[in-house]
Each structure stands twice: as structure tokens, then as C-alpha cells.
Amino acid sequence: MISTEWIGYGAAVLTTLSFVPQVWQIWTTRHTKDISLRMYILFTGGVSLWLLYGLLLGSWPIIVANCVTLVLAGMVLALKLRHG
Amino acid sequence: MISTEWIGYGAAVLTTLSFVPQVWQIWTTRHTKDISLRMYILFTGGVSLWLLYGLLLGSWPIIVANCVTLVLAGMVLALKLRHG
Numbered sequence: 001m002i003s004t005e006w007i008g009y010g011a012a013v014l015t016t017l018s019f020v021p022q023v024w025q026i027w028t029t030r031h032t033k034d035i036s037l038r039m040y041i042l043f044t045g046g047v048s049l050w051l052l053y054g055l056l057l058g059s060w061p062i063i064v065a066n067c068v069t070l071v072l073a074g075m076v077l078a079l080k081l082r083h084g
Numbered sequence: 085m086i087s088t089e090w091i092g093y094g095a096a097v098l099t100t101l102s103f104v105p106q107v108w109q110i111w112t113t114r115h116t117k118d119i120s121l122r123m124y125i126l127f128t129g130g131v132s133l134w135l136l137y138g139l140l141l142g143s144w145p146i147i148v149a150n151c152v153t154l155v156l157a158g159m160v161l162a163l164k165l166r167h168g
Contacts, residue, residue, distance in 0.1 A: 004140040011137050014130025021122035034118035038105035046098025053095050053145070056088040061137070 008061030016065050019072035023079070032080045040077040047073055092145030100149050103156035107163070116164045124161040131157055 026032055047070045054062030110116055131154045138146030 004137065007133055007140065008137040011130050011133035014126050014133060016130075018123045018126035018130060021126070022120040025120045026118070029118070031118045034110070034113070034115045036106040036109045039102045042098050042102035042105070046095050046100075046102055049091055049095030049098060053088065053092040056091065057143075059141075 005061065012061045012065030016068045019069065019076060023072055023075050026076065026079045030083050032083045035080055037080055040073060040080055044070065044073050044077055089145065096145045096149030100152045103153065103160060107156055107159050110160065110163045114167050116167045119164055121164055124157060124164055128154065128157050128161055
């Protein structure tokens with residue numbers, strides 16, 4: 001039987017790693033026109049709150065996932081602001 | 085004092101609603117070239133696991149957030165597959 005914690009870690013790995021190909025694509029093409037700036041402003045704000053929620057709940061999958069997601073989504077936001 | 089649950093709901097609202105402007109932008113422009121297909125394949129898979137995690141944990145903010153996010157990120161994925 002797979003424990004709840006390991007399902008959380010699996011979820012964390014997938015949603016976190018999902019931003020890597022997006023960062024890589026922008027890094028190589030420098031094209032961000034089709035990416036919504038509003039999405040990444042709201043998303044990075046939301047991920048910051050998820051991190052706080054994880055800390056208060058003491059849930060390691062939520063904490064680890066949202067730390068890394070914050071860095072990666074923050075990179076997409078920064079690249080969007082740079083390339084427009 | 086704001087309760088942990090309400091911080092979770094705030095996080096849920098922000099990360100969930102963040103996909104609305106992205107769906108809207110694709111819907112109006114029909115342009116998805118700069119959006120990474122791999123990102124949305126991994127992301128929708130991950131959100132499905134987060135939903136399962138929330139159900140097992142009995143965490144309503146995680147359940148509600150990931151139900152709606154799954155629909156919205158699924159729409160981005162479907163539009164990306166359609167418009168390329």
C-alpha cells in the first residue's frame with residue numbers, strides 16, 4: 001500500500017518539474033508572447049500562500065513542492081517581464 | 085488571527101484563478117506556440133495526484149483547488165493540442 005505521504009511527494013515532483021520544460025523553452029527561444037503575465041503574477045502569489053499553508057500544517061510534500069515551484073514559476077515571471 | 089484553513093483557501097483561490105487569464109488569452113488569440121506542451125502534460129498529471137492526496141488527507145482547500153485547477157489546466161492542454 002502506497003502511503004498518503006508518497007502520493008503527496010509524487011504530486012509535488014510532477015507539478016514542480018512541470019515548470020522545467022517551460023523555463024527551458026523560454027530560455028532557448030526567448031519567446032513569451034503567448035504566456036499570460038497575469039497568470040504568473042497570480043500563480044507566484046498563490047504558491048507563496050501554499051508554502052505558508054504547508055509550513056502551518058507541517059506537510060513536507062507541500063513545503064518542498066512549493067519552495068521549488070516558487071523558484072521556477074518566479075523564473076517564468078522574470079523571463080516574461082524581460083521578453084514581454 | 086487568520087486560521088490555517090483560510091490561508092489554504094486563499095492559496096487555492098490564487099493558484100486556481102491564475103489559469104483563467106491564460107485560458108482567456110489562448111481563447112482570444114488562438115496562439116499557444118510559446119506555451120510548453122510538456123509542462124501541461126506533467127502539470128495535469130501532478131494536479132491529479134494532488135487531488136488524490138487532498139482526498140486522503142481530508143484537506144478541503146487541496147481538494148477544491150485541485151478540482152478546479154485540473155479543469156482549467158486541462159483546458160490549456162486541450163487548446164495547446166488544438167492550436168500547436
